[in-house]
Amino acid sequence: MYAFELTRPTSLADAIKALGEEDAQPLSGGQTLIPTLKQRLAMPSTLVSLSGIEELKGIKNEGGTLSIGAATTHAAVARDGSYPALSDLAGHIGDPHVRNRGTIGGSIANNDPSACYPAAALGSGATIVTNNREIGADDFFTGLFETALDEGEIVTAVKFPIPEKAAYVKFEQPASRFALVGVFVAKTADGVRVAVTGASEGGVFRWSEAEKALDGNFSPDAVDGLTLPADDMIGDLHGSPEYRAHLVGVITKRAVAKAG
Amino acid sequence: MTNVTMTINGRSVSGTVEGRTLLSSFIREQAGLTGTHVGCDTAQCGACTLHVNGESVKSCNMFALEADGAEVTTIEGMANDDGSLSTIQQAFQDHHGLQCGFCTPGMVMTAAALLKENPTPTEEEVRGYLSGNLCRCTGYHNIVKAIMAASGQDVSRIAAE
Ligand code: FES
Ligand code: FES
Numbered sequence: 001m002y003a004f005e006l007t008r009p010t011s012l013a014d015a016i017k018a019l020g021e022e023d024a025q026p027l028s029g030g031q032t033l034i035p036t037l038k039q040r041l042a043m044p045s046t047l048v049s050l051s052g053i054e055e056l057k058g059i060k061n062e063g064g065t066l067s068i069g070a071a072t073t074h075a076a077v078a079r080d081g082s083y084p085a086l087s088d089l090a091g092h093i094g095d096p097h098v099r100n101r102g103t104i105g106g107s108i109a110n111n112d113p114s115a116c117y118p119a120a121a122l123g124s125g126a127t128i129v130t131n132n133r134e135i136g137a138d139d140f141f142t143g144l145f146e147t148a149l150d151e152g153e154i155v156t157a158v159k160f161p162i163p164e165k166a167a168y169v170k171f172e173q174p175a176s177r178f179a180l181v182g183v184f185v186a187k188t189a190d191g192v193r194v195a196v197t198g199a200s201e202g203g204v205f206r207w208s209e210a211e212k213a214l215d216g217n218f219s220p221d222a223v224d225g226l227t228l229p230a231d232d233m234i235g236d237l238h239g240s241p242e243y244r245a246h247l248v249g250v251i252t253k254r255a256v257a258k259a260g
Numbered sequence: 261m262t263n264v265t266m267t268i269n270g271r272s273v274s275g276t277v278e279g280r281t282l283l284s285s286f287i288r289e290q291a292g293l294t295g296t297h298v299g300c301d302t303a304q305c306g307a308c309t310l311h312v313n314g315e316s317v318k319s320c321n322m323f324a325l326e327a328d329g330a331e332v333t334t335i336e337g338m339a340n341d342d343g344s345l346s347t348i349q350q351a352f353q354d355h356h357g358l359q360c361g362f363c364t365p366g367m368v369m370t371a372a373a374l375l376k377e378n379p380t381p382t383e384e385e386v387r388g389y390l391s392g393n394l395c396r397c398t399g400y401h402n403i404v405k406a407i408m409a410a411s412g413q414d415v416s417r418i419a420a421e
Contacts, residue, residue, distance in 0.1 A: 001280040002280075003278060003279070003280060004279045004280060005279050006262070006279030006280075006323055006325050006326075008325065008326075008328070027323075030321065030322060030323070030326075031303065031321060034282075034303070034321050034322070034323070035302055035303055035321070037280070038301070038302065046279075047279060047323075049323075049325075049326060051326055075315070094392065095306070095391040095392025095393075096316055096370070096373065096374075096389055096391075096392060097306065097309055097316050097317050097318045097321075097370075097392050098303070098318070098321075098392060100315040100316060100317050101317055101318075101321065101322060177391065
């Protein structure tokens, strides 16, 4: 690692001020950032730790909307249980030690193309709250490791409207425990949403064809015969683009079955 | 350089660290507690697992400054007050849950976190909870067995009998 200063503000206002410094970067759970720093792929002057800011932690259920502070750990979301599909997803990220450090805000802001949380946010139609605005999940995830966040802007909370039914299924890459393909399906008052992670070169995306089919008939059979082009799919030593495109269909069916 | 103070196994330990100093380095090099092993230094193997405020973490994937003011427990804090082995440690010995022993501190700390959360886990739950801890020697069977035994369950039919 290159050398940097590490500061631990206790209020959001102080954190935002510290992030205004040149080359300052936020540090949440660090489960991705620390390995990145060790490989010298990042060279911040200052890391602004968000772990000491109480106002960024905790889970509130406000009239059917679950509001989760950005610095809330995966383990805390897994224990909560008021949105079962989300808690199930959080409880299967990484391993127990990673879940005790990694946070929802960090995962969403990093937008790894194989991460689980972006699928939950996009699949649930969540709202991402930052220090100066609210962004709908449809507009937040803009590409591979890219989001709508501006320089110096951080995620402060994620608000999930709790759907009628939902489930997440991931086909796990057993060494990394990231999704080779992961699908989050939700049956909401405004229709079905299907979000796919792990598959596309462009990061998490909605599979609109499947959504339309499931709108009329929320059962695994509705997905039969639907296919996705392999063009934009990720190809690596774990699976070809064609394999991933095929898996999306299979995992979507399993997710619908799991949602019941 | 910044001052950092934490309570390790009930003893207050202070030191001066850089922003990039890892908790695992602080524990081994400044607190002198070398029971916490560093196997991979890339957050894969879990040998460096310890508890911060009661929760298991990989200490090679956390900065020392992030533990400022925290209660830390390492493998050196696991034995009973009279120095005899704790139930989990004794079970690892009784069931041959280690060979070279390199992964063992992390395994014991992980087992302790699991049994606190889930006092009578199934074999599948034990294996799932160990997903972040690698062992190159045992093939895991006897580790699983030791943890099940430490939870007070009958292990006569489990794994490598
Ligand atoms: S040394 Fe920390 S996980 Fe391997
Ligand atoms: S006993 Fe040798 S690595 Fe586990």
